[in-house]
Amino acid sequence: MQVSKSENWFLKRMEEVLEWIPGGAAGAAVVAGAVALSTYYVATRPKSTPPMVPLDEQSFPEPGAELIRTSKLCRDAKDGKFLRYLYEDCRTVYDAFHRGARESNSGQCLGSRENQTKPYQWLHYNEALLRARNFGCGLTHLGLRPGAYVGIYSQNCPEWVLTEQGLYCYSMIIVPLYDTLGVEVCSFIIRQAEMNTVVCGDDQKINMILDQAPPCLKRIVYIGEVKKDTLLRAKKQGIEAIKFEEVEKLGSANINSYPEKPPKADDICTVCYTSGTTGNPKGVMLSHENVIADVSAVMLQLGEHKPNRHDVMISFLPLAHMFERCCQIAMFMQGGAVGFFCGDIRNLMEDMKALKPTVTPTVPRLLNRIHDKVMSTVNGSFVKRNLLRMAINSKLAEMKRGILRKNTIWDTLVFKKVQEGMGGRVRLLVVGSAPLSGNVLTFVRCALGCVVVEGYGQTECVAPATLTIQGDCIPDHVGPPVACCCVKLVDVPEMEYYASAGQGEVCVKGTNVFKGYFKDPERTRDTIDRDGWLHTGDIGMWLANGTLKIIDRKKHIFKLSQGEYIAPEKIENIYIRSIYVSQIYVYGESLKSCVVAVVVPDVETVKEWALENDIPGTLSVLCNDERIKAMIMEDLIQLGKESGLKSFEQVKDIYLHPDPFSVQNGLLTPTLKSKRPQLKAYFKPQLEDMYSKLD
Incomplete structure (x- = not known):
């Protein structure tokens, strides 16, 4: 093992002590003490953990022009034999829950508390299994059969999991709904899946469903307390409202009449609707094998850091x-x-302090807040700022040697509050949903002293298709492919990305690739080609060490840092209706939580408004006038509200530009479409300036 500078210093001092020890009994005592101290140090000194694969060659490049790369943890993947499962007794999501009951010896399973002042109460595995089966049996008694689609519209809670597992007991399919879909889209999903039953979390969600309940909806199962007026409203619409516990009781009373019918690996387990595009959302059909393969591949790549029976996870990201x-x-x-x-x-x-989780899935927005809060605390003090810099440099140096710990002097002096703020026991942090900036990722790894991995994927390939390797301290990439799939890049000539140069559209093939869009074969064909490759629409590049870096988006749809999808062209089509706007370019990025815009004002309309308000000047002068900017901004926001834009879709700042986008200046195509990469480069200073003021 390589000896660090601190260890070398300690050993030299021990040699000096041994040279000066006296003889006799006193000397023997000193020798014994020195030996004991040396033994303790050697036994407790930080040990390096070797990475799962060589960090300079993290994936297998396959021969051929397509530049396909596969996981080094699954050699058969080179022959197209991708990982399907990790354990023989776990081929479906139903199996996974039952395996957990055996592994934990019916230990703690689902925890919740009524409010911030109460302790967590726990359902153990066997109790959760019984309740889930009773719930599934109750739905079966009410007329549902294997293959039925059942909606769930609820915040994360034990009943969400009980619903899902209960459906799997009888080979039914869960279809999650969520707030940002809106009333009309929720109605569309219920109608398209011909659902007669939806499980709802509270009174507000029930009323949202009732606002546009399609004729196929016959039953709402509610979890929380519901007002009498709401129950009466449902009854008037011909919809039965039944309490969650009542369904469980029905199942318990009839359990012998309906034996379980567990699903097979290739059965559909969920239809997960994706938002973010114009028009109706797409229902992604995922099989049990899809999900188990992806989860298994991630656990294989985590190695000794994967979850175990002693772990506790906090659930706050949407289960939908x-x-x-x-x-x-x-x-x-x-x-x-x-x-x-x-x-x-x-x-x-506060929930994390009470629960003390060891595993935490999270999104960049939360980690950005933690980072920004620490930075704002130290920025006013030269001493604190330099202490933080020294702490990060020291811990980063250890991480580069494969040492990960939270018991250094820096953890006590600098990072203790950050660790305690998340419960003090986090050992594994999984980051997804949107990219995390390199400086924040490095800070989090140093501050928490835990494994932090970042993945890339989309619903169409379940979740991660790539995942960073523990021990790789270099940020700003998303790791190599996981063992259930392979990844290649294909040419995007219109954006000047070519696979031969190691850049192109990211395509995924493997056991985690979805079965198609629900009742939408045309869009399925547009997304999965005849050779089985999922075309993600993201632009990536291979780094020299075999990892993937995401550098662009083909279809100009992206996520904000909180995970919300943005379709800029949809927003532009709304804002362009403003009488004060001639052209507009809406911009955002996945490291930010909002969008901004460059606006070319309509010359005549703006000059007329300026004249009426005694504001003189040419268009160039008017573009720099805050009154003009405020007027146009107000009009855009009002148009957005009238057109149903959500808060995160509305621009938070605009830059007024006097010169039109044109073919001549390279900002429009010959067909007068915006050249988004060129607009981004051309207005880079203005975009950065707007975001610096918003941060």
Whole structure:
């Protein structure tokens, strides 16, 4: 093992002590003490952990022009034999939950608490299994059959998991709904999947469903307390409202009449609708094998850091999305426990202090807040700023030698509050949903002294298709492919990206690739080609060490730092209706939480308004006038509200530019479409300036 500078210093001092020890009994005592101290140091000194694969060659490059890369943890992947499962007794999500019960010896499974002042109460695995089966049996008694689609519209809670597992007991399919879909889209999903039953979390969500309930909806199962007026409203619409516990009782009373019918690996387990595009959302059909393969591949890549039966995970990211679902399934597969936050994200840290999780799925927005809070605390003090810099440099140097720990002097002096703010026991942090900037990733790894991995994927390939390797301290990439799939890049000539140069559209093939879009074969064909490759729409590049870096988006749809999808062209089509706007370019990026815009004002309309308000000047002068900017901004926001834009879709700042985008200046195509990469480069200073003021 390589000896560090601090260890070398300690050994030299011990040699000096041994040279000066006296003889006799006193000398013997000193020798014994020195030996004991040396033994203790050697036994407790930090040990380096070798990475799972060589960090300078993290994936296998396959021969051929397509430049396909596969995981080094699954040699058969080179022959197209991708990982399907990790354990023989775990081929479906139903199996995963039952395996957890065995692994944990019916230990703690689902935890929740009524409010911030109460302790966590736990359902153990066997109790959760019984309740889930009773719930599934109750739905079967009410007329549902294997293959039925059942909606769930609820915040994360134990009943969410009980619903899902209950459906799997009888080979039914869960279809999550969530707030940002809106009333019309939720109605569309219920109608398209011909759901007659939806499980709802509270009174507000029930009323949202009732606002546009399609004729096929016959039953709402509610979890929380519901007002009498709401129950009466449902009855008037011909919809039965039944309490969650009543369904369980029905199942318990009829359990012998309906034996379980567990699903097969190739059965559909969920239809997960993706938002973010214009028009109706797409229902991603995922099989049990898809999900288990992806979860298994991630656990294989985590190695000794994967979840175990002693772990506790906090659940606060939406269960309607596959990232959180996969993290929970991994916990259940290993017999770990999952505790749910109380529902208010503003009090998340209080929930973490009470739960003391060891595993935490998270998104960049939360980590950005932690980073920014620490930085704002130290920026006013030269001493604190330099102490933080020394702490990060020291811990980063250890990480580069494969040492990861949270018991250094820096953890006590500098990082203790950050660690305690997240419960003090976090050992594994999984980051998904959007990219995390390199400086924040390095800070989090140093501050928490835990494994932090970042993945890349999308719902169409369950969750991660790539994942960073523990021990790789270089940020700003998303790691190599996981063992259930391979990745290649294909040419995007219109954006000047070519696979021969190691750049192109990211395409994924493997056991985690979805079965198609629900009742939408045309869009399925547009996304999965005839050779089985999923075309993600993201632009990536291979780095020299075999890892993937995401550098652009083909279809100009991206996520904000909180995970919300933005379609800039949709927003532009709304804002362009403003009488004051001639041209507009809406911009955002995945490291930011909002969007901004460059606006070319309509010359005549703006000059007329300026004249009426006694504001003189040419268009160039008017573009720099804050009154003009405020007037146009107000008009855009009003148009956005009238057109149903959500708050995160509305621009938070604009830059007024007097000269039109044109073919001549390279900002428009010959067909007069915006050349987005060129607009981004041309207005880079203005975009950066707007974001610097908003940060």
